[in-house]
Amino acid sequence: MSAPLPLRLVDVSKSFGGTQVLKPLRLDLAQGEMLALLGPSGCGKTTTLRLIAGFEAPDAGSIVINGRDMTSMPPNKRGLGMVFQNYSLFPHMTVGENVAFGLKMRGVGKAEKTQRVRAMLQMVRLEQMADRHIHQLSGGQQQRIALARALATEPSILLLDEPLGALDKNLREGMQFELRDIQRKLGITSILVTHDQEEALTMSDRVAVMAQGEVVQIGRPTDVYDRPRTRFVSEFLGTANIFGGVVKGATGENCWLVALDLQPQIEGLVASSDALALGQRVTLAVRPEKLMIGPPAPSAIEAWVKDVVFRGAYFAYELTAHGQDRPLFAYSQAREVAVQNGTVGVSWAPGSAVILQESA
Amino acid sequence: MSGPVLMLFAYMALFMLFITLPIAAVVVISFSDSSFIAFPITGLSLKWYRHIVEYQPFVTSLATSIELALASTVLGAVLGVPAALALARSRRALAGVVANLLLAPLSVPAIVLGFALLYFLSALSFGLSFGALLIAHTVAGIPYIVRTVLATYRALPRDLEECASILGATRGQVLWHLTLPMVRPGIFAGGMFAVLTSLDNLPLSFFFGTATTNTLPVVMLSYMENQFDPSIAAISTVQMLIAVSCLFVLDRIYGVERLTAV
Amino acid sequence: MSAQPAYRLAAPNWCLPVLLFMAFFFVIPLAANLLRTQSPGTGPFFYYIKLLTDPYYAGVLWETLKVGLITTFATLLVGYPVAFFMVRFAGRWNALIVFFVIAPLLTSIIMRTFGWRVLLARRGLLNTWLLDWGLISRPQNIADDPIAVYIGLVHVLVPFMVLSIAAVLQGVDVSLEESARMLGAGRLRTFLHVTLPLSMDGIATGCILVFVVTNGSFLTMLLLGGGKIKTLALLIYQQFNTTQDVAFAAAMGNILMLVAAICFALQFHLLRHRGVKT
Numbered sequence: 030m031s032a033p034l035p036l037r038l039v040d041v042s043k044s045f046g047g048t049q050v051l052k053p054l055r056l057d058l059a060q061g062e063m064l065a066l067l068g069p070s071g072c073g074k075t076t077t078l079r080l081i082a083g084f085e086a087p088d089a090g091s092i093v094i095n096g097r098d099m100t101s102m103p104p105n106k107r108g109l110g111m112v113f114q115n116y117s118l119f120p121h122m123t124v125g126e127n128v129a130f131g132l133k134m135r136g137v138g139k140a141e142k143t144q145r146v147r148a149m150l151q152m153v154r155l156e157q158m159a160d161r162h163i164h165q166l167s168g169g170q171q172q173r174i175a176l177a178r179a180l181a182t183e184p185s186i187l188l189l190d191e192p193l194g195a196l197d198k199n200l201r202e203g204m205q206f207e208l209r210d211i212q213r214k215l216g217i218t219s220i221l222v223t224h225d226q227e228e229a230l231t232m233s234d235r236v237a238v239m240a241q242g243e244v245v246q247i248g249r250p251t252d253v254y255d256r257p258r259t260r261f262v263s264e265f266l267g268t269a270n271i272f273g274g275v276v277k278g279a280t281g282e283n284c285w286l287v288a289l290d291l292q293p294q295i296e297g298l299v300a301s302s303d304a305l306a307l308g309q310r311v312t313l314a315v316r317p318e319k320l321m322i323g324p325p326a327p328s329a330i331e332a333w334v335k336d337v338v339f340r341g342a343y344f345a346y347e348l349t350a351h352g353q354d355r356p357l358f359a360y361s362q363a364r365e366v367a368v369q370n371g372t373v374g375v376s377w378a379p380g381s382a383v384i385l386q387e388s389a
Numbered sequence: 390m391s392g393p394v395l396m397l398f399a400y401m402a403l404f405m406l407f408i409t410l411p412i413a414a415v416v417v418i419s420f421s422d423s424s425f426i427a428f429p430i431t432g433l434s435l436k437w438y439r440h441i442v443e444y445q446p447f448v449t450s451l452a453t454s455i456e457l458a459l460a461s462t463v464l465g466a467v468l469g470v471p472a473a474l475a476l477a478r479s480r481r482a483l484a485g486v487v488a489n490l491l492l493a494p495l496s497v498p499a500i501v502l503g504f505a506l507l508y509f510l511s512a513l514s515f516g517l518s519f520g521a522l523l524i525a526h527t528v529a530g531i532p533y534i535v536r537t538v539l540a541t542y543r544a545l546p547r548d549l550e551e552c553a554s555i556l557g558a559t560r561g562q563v564l565w566h567l568t569l570p571m572v573r574p575g576i577f578a579g580g581m582f583a584v585l586t587s588l589d590n591l592p593l594s595f596f597f598g599t600a601t602t603n604t605l606p607v608v609m610l611s612y613m614e615n616q617f618d619p620s621i622a623a624i625s626t627v628q629m630l631i632a633v634s635c636l637f638v639l640d641r642i643y644g645v646e647r648l649t650a651v
Numbered sequence: 652m653s654a655q656p657a658y659r660l661a662a663p664n665w666c667l668p669v670l671l672f673m674a675f676f677f678v679i680p681l682a683a684n685l686l687r688t689q690s691p692g693t694g695p696f697f698y699y700i701k702l703l704t705d706p707y708y709a710g711v712l713w714e715t716l717k718v719g720l721i722t723t724f725a726t727l728l729v730g731y732p733v734a735f736f737m738v739r740f741a742g743r744w745n746a747l748i749v750f751f752v753i754a755p756l757l758t759s760i761i762m763r764t765f766g767w768r769v770l771l772a773r774r775g776l777l778n779t780w781l782l783d784w785g786l787i788s789r790p791q792n793i794a795d796d797p798i799a800v801y802i803g804l805v806h807v808l809v810p811f812m813v814l815s816i817a818a819v820l821q822g823v824d825v826s827l828e829e830s831a832r833m834l835g836a837g838r839l840r841t842f843l844h845v846t847l848p849l850s851m852d853g854i855a856t857g858c859i860l861v862f863v864v865t866n867g868s869f870l871t872m873l874l875l876g877g878g879k880i881k882t883l884a885l886l887i888y889q890q891f892n893t894t895q896d897v898a899f900a901a902a903m904g905n906i907l908m909l910v911a912a913i914c915f916a917l918q919f920h921l922l923r924h925r926g927v928k929t
Contacts, residue, residue, distance in 0.1 A: 084551050084658040104554040104658055111555045117548040121570050130566075131556035182557060393838055394740070401736050404729070405751050411766025411806065412758055414776060418769055427774040468672055471665035478659055487666055489919065494677060496915040498867025500884050501684070501904040502677075504891065508687065508901075509680035528677050531669065550660050563660055589759045591870060592884075596891070609761050613874070622769075625762035632757040 033096030035060055035186050035218040036081065041090035043076055050076050052242040053090060058186070061216040063209070065229035068239035069265070074222045077239075078188055081220065083107050095185055105134070110184030114191045116175040118163045124150075124174055125159035131182035149177040152211060169200045176208070180215070187212070187219040193228060205231045226266045230254060238262050255316075259386050263314040270320060270357045271385075272297065272313045276305045284379050287311060291352040295330055298379035305384075312385045319381035320359035322346060322366050322373045329374025332357060334367045348375065412629070419622035426617065437623040447624050449601075450608040455631075457519070457594075457604060458587035461526035462534075462580050469531045470576060473538035474568065478547070488539065495532045499592035502528070507596040517599045525593050530583030534576065541575025542568075577639070585632065681908065687901035698902035708886075712906070715882040718872075719865045722804045726861050727854065729805055730812035734853070735846075737813070738820040752810045760807060764874045767803045768794050771875075795877030803871040808864060812857040819853025820846075852922075859918045863911050883907055 036058035043051040051073040058064055066074035079085045081092060083104035091100045099107050110131075118127050128149050132142045150156045153173035158166065166174065172192060179187060192208070193201045209232045212219050223229050229236050230250040237247040238261075246258045257263035260271060274287040277296060285305050289297050299313055325331055332348040335356060339345075346367060348357040357375065367373045418426060422434035441447045469491065476488045494502065503525060510521050549571070553563045591606040598607050605628065613621055689695050702708045733752065741748050755763060770776045771794040778790040793799055823846060831841040869884035883903055890900040 082551075082555055084554075086657070104551065105557050105559055107555070109555055111552065113548045113552055115546065115548060117546065117552040119549060119553075119567060130553065130558075133566075134553075134557035134559075134562055178556070188555075397732060397736055397740065400732055401748075404733055407806065408751055408755055408809075410776075411763050411770055412755065413766075414769045415762050415766040425774070426769055426772060428769055428772070428776045428779065468669040471661065472669040475661035475663055475665040478661070479663065487670065490673060490678075491669065493915070496863055496911050497681070498863070498884060498904075498907050498911060500867060500869065500887055501907050502681070504887065504900060504904050505680040505684040506676065508897065509676075509683050512683075524676050528673065531673070551658060554658060560660060568660060585756060589761075591761070592867065592888075595888075606759060606761055609759075610870075613761070613765070621761070621765055625759060625765065629758045629762065636757070 032060065034058060034093075035095060036220075037093040038077070038081070039091045039093065041077075041080060041087045041092060043073075043080060043085060043087050050242055051080070051087075054244065056237070056244070058218055058220070059234075061218055062234040063212055063219045063221060063232060065221045065223060065233035065236045066239055067223055067226060067229040067236055067265075069224060071241075072239040073242040074224075074239050075190065078190055078220065078222045081186070082109060082111055082188055108182075108184055109186050109188060110179035110182060111188040112172075112175045112179050112190065112192045114194055116171045116195075118171055118175060118178070120163050122163075123159065124155070124161050124163070124166070127163070127174060128159075128178045128181050130178065135182065145181055149181045152180070153177045168196055169204065172196065172204065173207075176211070180211075180217070185218065187217050189219060189221040191223055192221070193223075193225075201228075208232060230266070238265060240265075256383055257314060257385065260312065260314070263383070263385060268317050268358050269314040270317065270359075271355070272315070272353075272382075274311055274313065276307055276309045276311060278307060279305075287313065289313075289330070291330060291350055293331075293351070295328075297330075297377070297382065299382040299384060300379040301384055303384075313382045314385050315377050315382050317345070317358040317360045318343075319377055320357065321376050321378075322348075322359050322361060323376070324374060325372050326374040326376075329376040332373055332375045334369055334371045334373060337367070337369055348373065350375065415622045416626050416629075418619050419626045421619050421622075424618050426619065437619045438627075440620050441624045441627070444620065446603065446608045446612075447605070447620075450603045450605040451624075451628070453519070453602060454588055454605040457522055457526055458584045461523055461530050461587050462583040464523065464527045465530040465534050465583055466576060466580060468527070469534040469579075470538055470572070473535045474542055474572070476535075477539050477542040488535070491535045492532045494528050499529065499590060500595075503593040503596040506593075517597050517602065519602050522594060522597045522602065522604070525597065526587045526590065529590065529593055530587060533582040533586065534579035537575040537579035537582075538572055539575075541572050541578075545571055581636075581639075588628070588632070684901050684908075685905055688898050688905060693898075698899050699906070701899075702902060702906065711881050711883055711886055714880065715866060715884075718800070718804075718880060718882055719862045722801060722808065722865045723858050723862045725801060725805050726808050726812045727858060730809045730857070731816055731854070733809070734813045734816035734820055737817050738823075739825070752813050755807070756810060760870055761874075763807060764803050764871055767799060767806065768874060771796075771799050771802070792877075794875055795879070797876050797879050800871055800876035800880045803875050804865060804868065807868075807871065808861045811860050811864065815857030815860060816850060816853040819856070820850050823849045855921050856918065859914050863914050866907060866910055 034057055036056070038054050038056040040053040040055060041051065042049065042053045054077065066077060068074050076085065080087050083099070083102060087100065091098050093099065094107060094109075119130065122130070125146050128146045129142050132145060137145070146159065147156065150159060153176055155170060155173055155177070158170065158174070163171065172195075175192075189208075193204050196204060205228060221229070221232060233250060235247060236250050236253050237244045238253060239245065240261055246253055246262045253262065254266050257266060257269070260269075263269035263271070272289050272291075274289040274297065277286040277288050280286050280298065283300055283302050285299050285301055286296050287299055289295055297313065299311075305311065323329060330350050332350040334346060335349050336347040337344055338347070343360045343362050344364065344366070346359045346361065348359060350357060359375065414428065417430060418428070419437055420433045420435070421427075421430040422432035422436065423430070472487075472491060476484045506521070506525050506528075510516070510524070515521050549567060550563050553567045558566065589606060590604070591610060594604040595607050595610075598604075605624070609621060609624060688698050702712065733748075737745060737748050737752075768775075772778070773790045773792045773794075775794065777793060778787075781787045782790065827849070828841050828845055831845045836844065866882075867884050869882065869888050872878075872880045872882055872885045873888070883906065887900050887903050887907075890896055890903070
């Protein structure tokens, strides 16, 4: 019999004033994993976090932490740690007092408290700051102190509510790695709520994409990115080029030919381990970096180059193809692939296209 | 500086003069050596200060006033602060109604409240006493405290209490270690207003006067109606000095900026 | 699984002690006062009718209204520039100005009113100056003139007006005025079309506050003006002191309460549209 899971949400749902914000949700967390709840605002990710923390009570379902049903337990008895969006550092206390707060509430002895605070500050590389006041710290420093404070009490689960949202872009990237590093080193089970897909992909072991109160897809970052299940997921995580078409037939091992809804009509290939029916309508998604641009060719989609933008690490091409109501995007690192107003042929390898489920 | 702006500055100078002149006049008169209220004064003397110390009603009523102000403010805080904390975050319509009820004494003319309370309390055989005064002044002081605590608490981010809670603090611990320290400026600002209003409150206190229990404003008024001499100036100056020095002491201990930074 | 409330520090029942206190010592006494206007042998509205129809008392009611309106208007005129200065020009002297505006509240109203008596008396400072400057030939007893009451009232009430207006004016972004200037409006028009409308909230709050407090004042009318200004509050005071006619005084008090309630309702209605700051 293995140890109980750090967290199990069993059919947890929540409504606010008549609107169902969270549909019955089932979620299990593995020991030591970092799960990202990713989605646009209003998708229910923050509500889920607050239910786990105990600031709201679910309408139905149960929240089981380490095998114990904590659904009716107040927040101060759940043994969790949380980093808030605005850090929520106590302004009238010093850094050291902030970090020690959780320990103080537990009645930890002075010696042990001091030692633990020092250890935490060392972990976030701010040992010198113990006596400073909060307003003397920079945003990045405040964030690290908030983390130190949350971890000081050795919580069973760490909750992170958009922890990097308030930081500058440069700082954010550095902190993403640092946070992940600390989480891995301590092996602490964590849940990260964010609307930033890059953050979710960088920092997590698993990503749960949420929309309108439910989890639309959950899986490892690479899986969710490469094989999005719905149009929403494909467009929320990065950019996607969407094509509609009808299945014409199979052309080999798990390879299918699809007549695309473009003018003039052209066929594209898609790899799928599922069996597809002839005449079946499908929606394909291809990532911009997988879209290949070359000189116009009969087997390639004819497209006109609307714009070329240099983005530092690559060139982004905005293309228009007949029959496609939205522009296509292709990324390439090569400089001379195409010029503005030129005509190109667009194609992709069969394994680069993904079939989306029709819903959403 | 342009014309209109210059005029504004000149206006401000006149205004400050307007504000301070009566107060300065009283202070000056208190050092007059004549029994007449005349300006400019003919000579300097401390005799009126000696007089008020000898005039028993001034001394006892000053003590009564101070006791009353402090007691009613403390009682008002004990009653009002928890309510303000409960009301500040509530979204129910009832909360708005209750808040307005707690602030209502500000809108009621003190003379009417005093009158009504007098007859009500005596119907309860409460009678004229320090207790009756205490009740009246507490009713008058609660709005000031509730108002400032409401404003201060509303301005605090809600996150902080949730954060303390998830770190393990019980409700009592959150209140003691977090909420009360952060709301303290509001309590003090409101408390200061309540104290000052109580010290100066004539219309309310006037109904509850007895031979033994009287507040300073009431005694001053009856003195003025009978004798019109610089004693009033002297006792007024003393009262002002007490208020100012309290403010000074508070500033030393806490820093008025921090206290009233609502 | 029962629905529990979201996490909140203060439970609603923390309001209970103060509510009981206020119900018992504020609401009930005032309600009882409404019923106190019946004297044996007279109808329930006897005193109200007397107040409204008897020329003397009707005159007092009219005087109360007049004094309230004039004082409010005067305080507004005197106080608005001060508030404007405080918010726009004071800069680091702001604390000093605030101190000057608030400091009078540290002194008793008796002291301030007495001070005006001293300044405006026959041998007072104002007379000395006016004589010295040759503006008058004989000393005037200004302290007993009705104007002294208005001066005294404005002096006491202007801090409230200034603070009410300043609080709202603070929130008026300077860049709004600057935009107007850039669009070609002169100082006066900027003020009339931008600043003034945006500070209406503060003006309304200040005016209602001053009006209500003026209604309840009687000390200024007692010590200044030579008794020539008789308002309702003063009448209550005198009724209580002299005739002890409880029912009559209660009726007068109720009229004052009614006016205060109307003002209070007006303010509540005005502020409700802005997302209340009680």
